Amino acid sequence: MKVLVPIKRVIDANVQVRVKADQSGVELTNVKMAMNPFCEIAVEQAVRMKEAGTATEVVLVSVGNQSAQETLRAGLAMGADRGVHVQTDDDLEPLAVAKLLKAVVEKEEAGLVVLGKQAIDGDNNQTGQMLSALLGWSQGTFISEMELAGDTVKVTREVDGGLQKVDIKMPAILTVDLRLNEPRFASLPNIMKAKKKPIDAMSAADLGVDVAPRLKVLKVEEPAARAAGVKVANVAELVDKLKNEAKVI
Amino acid sequence: MSILVIAEHDNAELKGSTLNTVAAANAIGGDVHILVAGAGCGAVAEQAAKVAGVSKVLNADSAEYENQLAENVAPLIAKLASGYSHVLASATTNGKNILPRAAALLDVQQISDIAGVESADTFVRPIYAGNALATVQSSDSIKLITVRSTAFEAVAAEGGSAAVEAADATGDAGLSSFVSAELTKSDRPELTSAGIVISGGRGMQSGDNFAMLEKVADKLGAAVGASRAAVDAGYVPNDYQVGQTGKVVAPDLYIAVGISGAIQHLAGMKDSKYIVAINKDEDAPIFQVADYGLVADLFDAVPALEAELG
Ligand SMILES: Cc1cc2nc3c(=O)[nH]c(=O)nc-3n(C[C@H](O)[C@H](O)[C@H](O)COP(=O)(O)OP(=O)(O)OC[C@H]3O[C@@H](n4cnc5c(N)ncnc54)[C@H](O)[C@@H]3O)c2cc1C
Numbered sequence: 001m002k003v004l005v006p007i008k009r010v011i012d013a014n015v016q017v018r019v020k021a022d023q024s025g026v027e028l029t030n031v032k033m034a035m036n037p038f039c040e041i042a043v044e045q046a047v048r049m050k051e052a053g054t055a056t057e058v059v060l061v062s063v064g065n066q067s068a069q070e071t072l073r074a075g076l077a078m079g080a081d082r083g084v085h086v087q088t089d090d091d092l093e094p095l096a097v098a099k100l101l102k103a104v105v106e107k108e109e110a111g112l113v114v115l116g117k118q119a120i121d122g123d124n125n126q127t128g129q130m131l132s133a134l135l136g137w138s139q140g141t142f143i144s145e146m147e148l149a150g151d152t153v154k155v156t157r158e159v160d161g162g163l164q165k166v167d168i169k170m171p172a173i174l175t176v177d178l179r180l181n182e183p184r185f186a187s188l189p190n191i192m193k194a195k196k197k198p199i200d201a202m203s204a205a206d207l208g209v210d211v212a213p214r215l216k217v218l219k220v221e222e223p224a225a226r227a228a229g230v231k232v233a234n235v236a237e238l239v240d241k242l243k244n245e246a247k248v249i
Numbered sequence: 250m251s252i253l254v255i256a257e258h259d260n261a262e263l264k265g266s267t268l269n270t271v272a273a274a275n276a277i278g279g280d281v282h283i284l285v286a287g288a289g290c291g292a293v294a295e296q297a298a299k300v301a302g303v304s305k306v307l308n309a310d311s312a313e314y315e316n317q318l319a320e321n322v323a324p325l326i327a328k329l330a331s332g333y334s335h336v337l338a339s340a341t342t343n344g345k346n347i348l349p350r351a352a353a354l355l356d357v358q359q360i361s362d363i364a365g366v367e368s369a370d371t372f373v374r375p376i377y378a379g380n381a382l383a384t385v386q387s388s389d390s391i392k393l394i395t396v397r398s399t400a401f402e403a404v405a406a407e408g409g410s411a412a413v414e415a416a417d418a419t420g421d422a423g424l425s426s427f428v429s430a431e432l433t434k435s436d437r438p439e440l441t442s443a444g445i446v447i448s449g450g451r452g453m454q455s456g457d458n459f460a461m462l463e464k465v466a467d468k469l470g471a472a473v474g475a476s477r478a479a480v481d482a483g484y485v486p487n488d489y490q491v492g493q494t495g496k497v498v499a500p501d502l503y504i505a506v507g508i509s510g511a512i513q514h515l516a517g518m519k520d521s522k523y524i525v526a527i528n529k530d531e532d533a534p535i536f537q538v539a540d541y542g543l544v545a546d547l548f549d550a551v552p553a554l555e556a557e558l559g
């Protein structure tokens with residue numbers, strides 16, 4: 001079974017994001033970029049499946065500008081086999097990305113797609129569910145455990161009340177949560193090897209997909225900053241302030 | 250305009266977040282209907298009919314909706330959506346699971362996790378862990394939206410008298426089946442709607458030590474939360490996680506104990522009215538957002554706090 005892993009290049013999770021002065025978006029020049037952390041977990045899971053012999057090939061897909069190839073290389077260095085780069089200079093919306101991914105899934109005849117639950121730039125949490133709908137496949141979202149059992153995937157999902165176990169039919173879409181695994185660091189020899197792995201490049205038009213945006217970003221602003229408060233000397237002072245100043249207890 | 254709100258429920262009880270989502274619908278303006286999709290959920294439909302300002306309840310009561318499987322509920326929403334200008338769900342794990350699937354079936358670009366309504370087609374939503382607020386305008390003919398509960402004050406649970414109408418079921422997609430749920434049981438208030446939340450981080454050192462926080466919580470009538478580090482370390486279950494990729498809370502009082510204040514954690518609690526931080530590192534970033542900071546060892550401060558509360 002071929003496993004497809006869509007990965008997104010985003011601002012590194014440790015970077016303090018700044019809004020542009022003209023309110024057109026956030027500052028991206030000279031900012032450290034990285035693979036979306038949830039996508040790393042997805043790649044790790046797929047590579048483990050290959051190592052366990054349940055996946056025959058792990059194919060990464062990234063939709064983005066030329067730099068997306070660096071992110072694909074990072075995933076190839078973790079052990080994926082090859083990459084597909086869908087080139088675009090626009091930051092596409094989840095529906096457009098899902099349509100492009102559908103075309104790639106069909107072309108590659110993948111049997112399982114593993115995505116991150118959320119890209120930490122747009123915080124949309126949509127793409128996997130949309131791809132699943134477009135393909136008419138089952139979906140196992142926000143998973144913290146998975147097990148392949150014949151033509152079923154047994155998943156454990158992280159939900160608001162705790163955990164939920166669901167059996168979903170293959171072919172399937174999985175979106176991964178933080179607790180599924182701990183992604184490996186690529187070793188130097190694997191980084192070298194990854195440089196020789198193939199990356200196939202194509203455009204949205206090559207895939208015959210309309211990616212026109214549905215949303216117009218009118219402005220991007222900084223949220224109101226919270227003013228730092230005061231330090232209290234001890235617990236008695238804290239309780240006094242909470243009772244008599246804030247009046248919240 | 251008419252707006253369809255997807256009820257959040259467990260077949261027995263309508264969940265509070267539905268009331269916040271109805272408030273967001275009111276902010277958009279128009280007739281507000283509620284869809285209760287479930288199995289044996291007639292009591293929920295009755296509760297939904299009493300929600301202030303709701304004019305109709307659609308009740309799709311059928312076995313395939315019992316466990317809110319997205320493969321079964323999304324087609325129902327997609328079918329009903331044609332009669333509405335907007336479809337709203339709470340940005341809970343349930344809403345996040347189902348609504349994007351319905352949106353794709355309708356060829357609509359969903360707007361996730363809105364925190365503000367500017368007009369019927371323009372909404373404000375946090376991006377980059379709440380480091381930026383985007384104002385976006387949708388050109389889709391139907392708007393599918395998930396709503397951040399803490400940004401909209403709940404409407405009254407009582408006072409309405411909507412008609413309940415049965416909605417035809419759409420059948421079992423046959424793609425997935427529910428096996429079991431392990432839900433955290435607690436007598437404390439629900440994390441996302443509690444008036445006071447006390448959360449522990451890696452500084453707690455163990456799950457057993459969370460008992461200290463629980464004692465304080467019980468004195469204050471508070472809910473207990475945690476940072477990702479505390480959940481990853483196995484101190485507490487996943488549903489305790491507050492943050493960018495966990496739950497968003499905005500209580501009157503948030504007490505962060507042994508939590509450093511990473512941006513991803515702040516994303517889930519920085520809209521709290523008052524923030525207290527207890528941390529032994531005076532340079533911890535959490536102090537930059539705390540109204541009251543106590544630099545102390547939590548193993549001294551938390552028992553002292555419990556004692557002081559009497
Ligand atoms: C993609 C992604 C998503 C994430 N999502 C979330 C999320 O939703 N929620 C979240 O919380 N995090 C999230 N994180 C993780 C986040 O970046 C931080 O790693 C995490 O919040 C740190 O948790 P912590 O503050 O408990 O631990 P630490 O950063 O290790 O801080 C522990 C604190 O405890 C203090 N301490 C230790 N001992 C004591 C003592 N005896 N007395 C008093 N103070 C003490 C220390 O001084 C320190 O400040 C995410 C990260 C990524 C990359």
Ligand SMILES: Nc1ncnc2c1ncn2[C@@H]1O[C@H](COP(=O)(O)O)[C@@H](O)[C@H]1O
Nearest residue numbers: 006007063115116118119124125126127
């Ligand atoms: N541009 C993209 N290229 C490849 N995969 C993507 C892209 N955008 C989103 N994804 C995938 O969809 C997941 C969820 O993203 P989102 O719906 O944007 O929060 C990510 O973790 C990726 O696995």
